[in-house]
Amino acid sequence: MMDGNTGKRWADVLAPIWNRLPPRLRESLRRRLRNTAAPEALPEELRQRLNAVGFSTSTPDTSPAIYECFAALADTGVQGDYYEFGLWQGYSFCVAQAAAVSAGATQPQFFGFDSFAGLPPLSGPDAQSDEFKAGDYAGSYDEVVSNLNRFGVDWERTHLIKGWYDDLPESAAHLATKMGPAALVLVDCDLYESTVPVLRFVRDRLQPGTIVMFDDWNCFDQSDDMGQRRAFGEFLDQNPAWKAAPLLSFGWHGQAFTMQPATSQEEDRLRSLT
Numbered sequence: 001m002m003d004g005n006t007g008k009r010w011a012d013v014l015a016p017i018w019n020r021l022p023p024r025l026r027e028s029l030r031r032r033l034r035n036t037a038a039p040e041a042l043p044e045e046l047r048q049r050l051n052a053v054g055f056s057t058s059t060p061d062t063s064p065a066i067y068e069c070f071a072a073l074a075d076t077g078v079q080g081d082y083y084e085f086g087l088w089q090g091y092s093f094c095v096a097q098a099a100a101v102s103a104g105a106t107q108p109q110f111f112g113f114d115s116f117a118g119l120p121p122l123s124g125p126d127a128q129s130d131e132f133k134a135g136d137y138a139g140s141y142d143e144v145v146s147n148l149n150r151f152g153v154d155w156e157r158t159h160l161i162k163g164w165y166d167d168l169p170e171s172a173a174h175l176a177t178k179m180g181p182a183a184l185v186l187v188d189c190d191l192y193e194s195t196v197p198v199l200r201f202v203r204d205r206l207q208p209g210t211i212v213m214f215d216d217w218n219c220f221d222q223s224d225d226m227g228q229r230r231a232f233g234e235f236l237d238q239n240p241a242w243k244a245a246p247l248l249s250f251g252w253h254g255q256a257f258t259m260q261p262a263t264s265q266e267e268d269r270l271r272s273l274t
């Protein structure tokens with residue numbers, strides 16, 4: 001069982017220090033961290049499987065958080081599919097499948113979306129930042145398929161969608177009938193301009209209790225005017241039917257929310273007053 005409070009305390013301590021480092025130093029450190037072995041917080045059998053593939057990830061703390069989120073879904077009884085936006089080598093996507101099985105969720109379909117060409121050119125509010133650049137995390141579709149094969153995903157339940165998020169939902173149209181309500185969504189695509197179309201696509205798949213994880217919540221010096229914070233803020237403003245309750249923070253970078261219809265939150269609040 002993960003100790004979410006310990007993870008949160010570390011994140012609280014490290015985030016201000018990390019955010020004060022110059023962006024170039026942060027990027028250099030981030031690149032080094034990509035080659036770390038699978039985190040010790042994960043089950044040993046899974047660590048061995050991940051290490052055998054030879055995977056890298058820039059954010060090792062995301063994987064234990066995925067475990068925590070699937071455990072939270074088992075507690076609340078929310079069922080549905082897994083959607084991941086931003087695969088890079090497929091690391092967190094594979095972890096999600098193992099985490100679902102570990103939580104007893106054998107029914108989800110797993111949908112992974114990526115350009116497989118890395119980040120798009122930076123534009124909009126993030127354009128002046130040197131935290132990310134076009135082509136970061138470039139890989140290839142075949143490489144990810146090979147990684148997923150070596151890991152041993154269940155292809156009956158696994159679907160990869162290649163394309164830029166601006167082209168959603170057209171690029172996913174062939175799978176539309178398979179895509180059910182979302183139980184867990186991992187938004188790991190770094191940028192404002194990438195997160196906006198992702199949230200627009202996810203909106204119609206939200207259900208009460210869907211968990212949305214933002215892997216890059218604290219990027220851009222935690223600015224509310226850039227990146228995922230800005231995109232999600234705008235999304236909530238434009239979709240007043242939905243409210244987001246903070247669920248857990250992970251690493252120096254990530255934040256997960258539980259989505260609830262605004263009315264039910266208001267009903268809960270009123271009930272708690274009586």
Ligand SMILES: C[S@@+](CC[C@H](N)C(=O)[O-])C[C@H]1O[C@@H](n2cnc3c(N)ncnc32)[C@H](O)[C@@H]1O
Nearest residue numbers: 057086087088091092115118137164165189194
């Ligand atoms: C940080 S990496 C994902 C890391 C991964 N989840 C892991 O386990 O290590 C970000 C990914 O988002 C993808 N991406 C970002 N913006 C995109 C866009 N607009 N359209 C398609 N893919 C995008 C990139 O290609 C890249 O693979």
